[in-house]
Amino acid sequence: MEKRPQRVAAIHDLSGFGRCSLSVILPVLSVMGVQVCPVPTAVLSTHTGGLGEVVFRDLTDYIEPALAHYKELGIGFEAVYSGFLGSSAQVDACLSFFRSYPNALKIVDPVMGDNGKPYRTCTPEMQSRMAELAAVADVITPNLTEAAILLKKGYSYEPLTHAAARSLLVKLSELGPNCVVITGAELATGEIANLGYDRANGSFWFVPCDYVPVSYPGCGDIFASVLTGALLGGASLPIAMSRAAGFVELCVKTTFSYGADSRYGVMFESVLPALSQPSAPGNYRTL
Numbered sequence: 001m002e003k004r005p006q007r008v009a010a011i012h013d014l015s016g017f018g019r020c021s022l023s024v025i026l027p028v029l030s031v032m033g034v035q036v037c038p039v040p041t042a043v044l045s046t047h048t049g050g051l052g053e054v055v056f057r058d059l060t061d062y063i064e065p066a067l068a069h070y071k072e073l074g075i076g077f078e079a080v081y082s083g084f085l086g087s088s089a090q091v092d093a094c095l096s097f098f099r100s101y102p103n104a105l106k107i108v109d110p111v112m113g114d115n116g117k118p119y120r121t122c123t124p125e126m127q128s129r130m131a132e133l134a135a136v137a138d139v140i141t142p143n144l145t146e147a148a149i150l151l152k153k154g155y156s157y158e159p160l161t162h163a164a165a166r167s168l169l170v171k172l173s174e175l176g177p178n179c180v181v182i183t184g185a186e187l188a189t190g191e192i193a194n195l196g197y198d199r200a201n202g203s204f205w206f207v208p209c210d211y212v213p214v215s216y217p218g219c220g221d222i223f224a225s226v227l228t229g230a231l232l233g234g235a236s237l238p239i240a241m242s243r244a245a246g247f248v249e250l251c252v253k254t255t256f257s258y259g260a261d262s263r264y265g266v267m268f269e270s271v272l273p274a275l276s277q278p279s280a281p282g283n284y285r286t287l
Ligand code: PXL
Pocket: 013, 015, 020, 021, 044, 046, 047, 048, 049, 084, 111, 217, 218, 219, 220, 221
């Protein structure tokens, strides 16, 4: 049998500066022993979070021909992982990727907005197309803003009770995905946590994290990448969530301690080796 690392096709943009999307996905998954095949949807000089006029080159017409080439070569992928998408045509290209690799783990990070607001690029059409993509995924990783968009309901600033959190997770799973992980939710207990649901066994989980009064771009990408790497390595959902939350917390606390410009993303380079070590099960709890 062919011996090789697990392989993931990562369909995301490449933002040169600001530590998000493929700039963090590639190193994170590589250090976890997963081979990444980047499928760039666009090249940007920086992310779109406050670094001025971004130089942007769309690569929509690259994705399907690249997929055709991989199929011609007979290249297999154990996972297909999508993130920030710029157009409806890119959603179609992701759907083609998913259909071409029906046995691959399908991870959709429905990057659409934050803090109750959709990103400028996320039109109402893109919002409903992203829900189509989420419907065919095995795992989705929305934040609360994206969860509200996927469910076509208003964003609530109210902290979630455990019962409301479980209900939200179930509703998102009813869109299609077996596993739902909501990132950065505020609970009525005052805790900030990542919430998870695995429909296969009806289990609900949460992983609390320390509050840090700054938000950095790219943390969602790092979280979903570690989650993907851990799941591909055979971790259960709560262990994969703990690994992802623990690593993001390490990145955030390191960066915060230096008072670095938050627009530059997290200083993950110095802590990346932590991901090549085996980790303890982490601090998950049942929700
Ligand atoms: O990390 C999400 C992301 C991905 N890609 C681009 C972004 C952002 C968030 O701001 O601007 C281009």
